[in-house]
Amino acid sequence: MATLRAAMPGDKLRVTKITGEGQVKHRIMNMGITRGSEITVRKVAPLGDPMEITVRGYELSLRKIDADGIEVERTPESLRGGASRPELCERDGYENAD
Template sequence: MATLRTVKCGETVTVTKILGEGALRRRIMDMGITKGTSVFVRKVAPLGDPVEITVRGYELSIRKGDAENILVE
């Protein structure tokens, strides 16, 4: 299974599962990243943190650690 962190710049993927629990999982879901959501990776910072994505029509920057908890296909 691939994670959002491993997706290359310019690719669009679909969220299949969110790992983690409690506050971490809730925070990711509150950002609009839920199962079945389409995510477009706009930019990845030179050192890999943060990852800039477009989800549900708005732009979002997400930390590398959080991106590892989002499984995609």
């Protein structure tokens, strides 16, 4: 299962599961990242971490290590648009792309 960490800017994703536990998990969920919510990856910070996403209509930044606990799938909408990359690319491979 792909996690948000491996996503690239521009990806539109749906959250399938939040793994992890404790404070990090609850903080993430309190901010509105819950199962079924839609996420758009906006950008990665200039130094490669953290990343910026849009969730529930606002901008949120989170570190890749925390993004690793968010399992996602592509939304049908983005599959149509970006059919060239049906699978999320390998972790860390996205840093060259903008």
